[in-house]
Amino acid sequence: xxxxxxxPTGNTEQFNLQQYLHQKKxxxxxxxxxxxxxxxxxxxxxxxRYSLLAGGKRLRPxxxxxxxxxxxxxxxxxxxxxxxxxxxxxxxxxxxxxxxxDNDDYRRGRLTNHKxxxxxxxxxxxxxxxAYSFEYVAKNTTGVPPERVVKVLAILGEAVGAKGLVGGxxxxxxxxxxxxxxxxxxxxxxxxxxxxxxxxxxxxxxVLAGAQPEDLQRLSGYAQNIGLAFQIVDDILDVTATxxxxxxxxxxxxxxxxxxxxRLWGVEVSRQKARELVDAAIQQLSFYGEKAIPLxxxxxxxxxxxN
Amino acid sequence: xxxxxxxPTGNTEQFNLQQYLHQKKxxxxxxxxxxxxxxxxxxxxxxxRYSLLAGGKRLRPxxxxxxxxxxxxxxxxxxxxxxxxxxxxxxxxxxxxxxxxDNDDYRRGRLTNHKxxxxxxxxxxxxxxxAYSFEYVAKNTTGVPPERVVKVLAILGEAVGAKGLVGGxxxxxxxxxxxxxxxxxxxxxxxxxxxxxxxxxxxxxxVLAGAQPEDLQRLSGYAQNIGLAFQIVDDILDVTATxxxxxxxxxxxxxxxxxxxxRLWGVEVSRQKARELVDAAIQQLSFYGEKAIPLxxxxxxxxxxxN
Numbered sequence: 369x370x371x372x373x374x375x376p377t378g379n380t381e382q383f384n385l386q387q388y389l390h391q392k393k394x395x396x397x398x399x400x401x402x403x404x405x406x407x408x409x410x411x412x413x414x415x416x417r418y419s420l421l422a423g424g425k426r427l428r429p430x431x432x433x434x435x436x437x438x439x440x441x442x443x444x445x446x447x448x449x450x451x452x453x454x455x456x457x458x459x460x461x462x463x464x465x466x467x468x469x470d471n472d473d474y475r476r477g478r479l480t481n482h483k484x485x486x487x488x489x490x491x492x493x494x495x496x497x498x499a500y501s502f503e504y505v506a507k508n509t510t511g512v513p514p515e516r517v518v519k520v521l522a523i524l525g526e527a528v529g530a531k532g533l534v535g536g537x538x539x540x541x542x543x544x545x546x547x548x549x550x551x552x553x554x555x556x557x558x559x560x561x562x563x564x565x566x567x568x569x570x571x572x573x574x575v576l577a578g579a580q581p582e583d584l585q586r587l588s589g590y591a592q593n594i595g596l597a598f599q600i601v602d603d604i605l606d607v608t609a610t611x612x613x614x615x616x617x618x619x620x621x622x623x624x625x626x627x628x629x630x631r632l633w634g635v636e637v638s639r640q641k642a643r644e645l646v647d648a649a650i651q652q653l654s655f656y657g658e659k660a661i662p663l664x665x666x667x668x669x670x671x672x673x674x675n
Numbered sequence: 676x677x678x679x680x681x682x683p684t685g686n687t688e689q690f691n692l693q694q695y696l697h698q699k700k701x702x703x704x705x706x707x708x709x710x711x712x713x714x715x716x717x718x719x720x721x722x723x724r725y726s727l728l729a730g731g732k733r734l735r736p737x738x739x740x741x742x743x744x745x746x747x748x749x750x751x752x753x754x755x756x757x758x759x760x761x762x763x764x765x766x767x768x769x770x771x772x773x774x775x776x777d778n779d780d781y782r783r784g785r786l787t788n789h790k791x792x793x794x795x796x797x798x799x800x801x802x803x804x805x806a807y808s809f810e811y812v813a814k815n816t817t818g819v820p821p822e823r824v825v826k827v828l829a830i831l832g833e834a835v836g837a838k839g840l841v842g843g844x845x846x847x848x849x850x851x852x853x854x855x856x857x858x859x860x861x862x863x864x865x866x867x868x869x870x871x872x873x874x875x876x877x878x879x880x881x882v883l884a885g886a887q888p889e890d891l892q893r894l895s896g897y898a899q900n901i902g903l904a905f906q907i908v909d910d911i912l913d914v915t916a917t918x919x920x921x922x923x924x925x926x927x928x929x930x931x932x933x934x935x936x937x938r939l940w941g942v943e944v945s946r947q948k949a950r951e952l953v954d955a956a957i958q959q960l961s962f963y964g965e966k967a968i969p970l971x972x973x974x975x976x977x978x979x980x981x982n
Binding site: 412413487488494498500503507515518522524525526528533535537538541 | 714715716718719720723766770773775776793794795796798799801802803805806807808809810811813814820821822824825826828829831832833835836837838839840841842844845846848849
């Protein structure tokens with residue numbers, strides 16, 4: 369069991385999560401910036417960059433890099449895929465925020481893409497980021513056999529499509545205004561809307577490292593557990609945090625009559641379930657011993673985060 | 676020079692384009708239908724299938740298959756990529772038709788996707804098709820070295836993104852209501868909006884066949900010429916054909932104050948330019964002799980089509 373080791377102890381030999389996340393995030397920000405120079409027509413590149421470089425936790429690329437490194441792959445080899453995962457995540461935020469969908473004006477403390485560039489450009493910026501994510505992986509991944517790159521691209525496609533993100537968003541729209549669905553139904557929405565891409569982060573990192581089927585099984589278990597914990601915490605924060613803390617409109621789930629875990633279980637039980645899921649995620653990685661400390665610490669972070 | 680040979684002569688030993696297109700289209704329709712079975716939630720799969728299986732000339736997949744076969748590759752190996760190209764084309768039509776973009780009610784003689792399923796689902800159906808196109812190629816292409824699959828995925832991504840389709844649509848939106856742009860500017864829009872994907876059809880087919888750089892150069896030349904000819908003929912048909920013939924609103928370019936080739940050059944000169952481009956496209960393939968007859972006949976078809 370690793371949990372004890374990942375708790376901050378003040379001992380400098382212990383793992384410092386804040387520093388780890390900060391270092392990874394810095395490298396990712398640089399790589400994101402370099403990945404998409406302004407081209408012609410400038411407007412579409414600016415719109416894509418506006419949302420791609422709007423900050424955020426960069427949790428998805430970090431998960432990809434950390435998983436690749438756990439299994440002995442270098443950060444350099446996994447970076448193009450990590451960047452692509454953030455492009456995909458950004459695309460899903462741009463499209464979800466559109467007036468025809470969730471109709472959000474703010475995201476990460478700034479105006480949403482369509483509020484700045486118009487709906488037409490926002491739709492196209494999302495399309496552009498999605499297409500570019502695949503192109504970017506295909507063109508920039510070096511140092512691994514090409515069959516691994518093909519596998520990564522298949523995983524990315526499946527995570528975004530109707531079996532993943534897109535299907536999850538459709539379910540989410542269908543159940544809006546029907547807040548009394550069961551926990552099972554709610555979980556099936558989130559497994560796709562949030563879980564599929566988080567699992568893809570881990571699976572892609574693992575595939576790039578030449579993971580064995582047992583590795584993929586353990587890591588998928590880890591990802592599914594943290595994915596659900598992440599969503600539960602998101603729902604809790606929507607109730608307990610302010611809009612300023614979140615960088616987006618708080619209390620939106622309640623006003624949109626959305627089914628949420630706090631609504632189903634109450635805040636305290638929701639917190640407890642998130643904690644259990646994170647413990648289960650960490651348990652999945654016990655096989656890897658100390659090498660899994662970064663991934664375990666990320667799981668801890670997911671449940672303790674404030675935004 | 677091949678043009679004389681591809682004209683219908685009644686001789687059964689001569690190439691029969693109608694039959695060729697019909698046979699290819701039938702196989703493609705079957706493969707498209709099989710590529711996307713209904714899953715959960717049914718609504719998104721139905722929306723994706725509604726537009727994907729709405730008919731059309733299937734010119735893009737046919738170009739991909741014909742190019743692969745010209746260079747000695749089998750139809751079977753190229754089919755997943757051919758299908759993906761049609762998914763991408765369909766996605767671009769769904770998103771272009773949205774109220775925030777060209778705001779079209781009819782496409783291929785039927786209501787547009789958002790008129791049937793709503794804007795939210797139409798946006799997601801496009802996203803789902805785009806993501807699935809990459810997944811489909813990555814999972815279903817067999818019988819070629821994986822580096823060719825990676826190259827195909829890179830070509831597809833680039834053709835859709837800001838350098839291709841997406842950038843072309845942005846330029847098109849920017850120049851709406853400004854019908855007096857130069858022929859050079861108009862051509863630069865269409866090279867991306869129509870040309871990039873047509874060129875990708877040919878390039879992907881070639882890459883799957885293990886094309887040499889000289890092959891790619893010749894075939895790109897062919898594709899660029901037919902791409903532009905295709906757009907000129909589209910513009911001419913918007914003026915000369917009825918909505919019924921087109922399956923979409925005719926005369927839309929004039930009412931939307933769009934720059935078009937007939938507006939710049941008049942209908943007759945436009946026809947002549949299209950003819951010259953097709954001749955140049957056919958000339959690019961003279962190296963391949965009789966093996967290039969299908970691609971030459973497709974070029975002829977592009978300039979003589981009625982919808």
